[in-house]
Amino acid sequence: MRVVVIAVPARRSPIPPYVTALAKGMEAMGHRADVLDAWTGDGSRLPAYEYIAVCAEAVSLFGGKMPEALHRILASGNLTGKKSAAFLKKTGPFTTKAMSSLMRGMEKEGMYINWSDIILSAEHAEALGKRIG
Numbered sequence: 001m002r003v004v005v006i007a008v009p010a011r012r013s014p015i016p017p018y019v020t021a022l023a024k025g026m027e028a029m030g031h032r033a034d035v036l037d038a039w040t041g042d043g044s045r046l047p048a049y050e051y052i053a054v055c056a057e058a059v060s061l062f063g064g065k066m067p068e069a070l071h072r073i074l075a076s077g078n079l080t081g082k083k084s085a086a087f088l089k090k091t092g093p094f095t096t097k098a099m100s101s102l103m104r105g106m107e108k109e110g111m112y113i114n115w116s117d118i119i120l121s122a123e124h125a126e127a128l129g130k131r132i133g
Contacts, residue, residue: 001031003132004049008038008056008070010091018089019055021122025129026053033129038069043076051132052084052111055119056102057091064097066105080110087128089119 003026007019015037023033034049046052054074059065086106088099095118103113115132119125 001050002048003031003033003051003053004046005033005035005053005055006038006041006046006070006073007035008054008067008073010057010059010067012039012069016055016057016089017122018119018125021126022053022055022087022119022129025126026132027129028126029130029132031132036073038067038073041073043073046073046077046079047082050083052079052082053087053132054084054102054106055087055089055125056098057089058095058098058101061092062094064094064101066098066101070102071105074106074109074111082111084111084113085115085117085132086113087117087119087125 005023007015026033
């Protein structure tokens with residue numbers, strides 16, 4: 001299966017290690033996984049993928065607000081009905097509020113979320129990647 005892992009760090013930065021670990025876990029199960037940076041990437045290629053995994057970080061510890069890059073990249077392609085997963089890096093005490101915000105943003109674009117989880121570390125992300133399918 002062709003999978004894209006969208007990295008949405010809180011600020012413009014290199015791809016975090018937990019995102020590459022998630023993609024590595026997916027590739028270990030025989031899937032073709034590509035990593036796309038939401039800050040620099042173009043979302044016009046997203047409809048070509050069978051499955052979309054979004055790995056995000058909350059902008060603040062308490063608000064649960066998602067980075068602006070997430071909404072920009074999801075709005076740039078027609079993603080209605082796409083199977084997807086929502087992953088959030090644990091950053092603070094209000095992680096569930098941030099997860100709700102992430103899923104609401106994905107559903108707003110018409111994505112069908114069939115899996116969501118909170119990532120604790122790179123090793124945990126790789127283990128999660130092996131469970132996709």
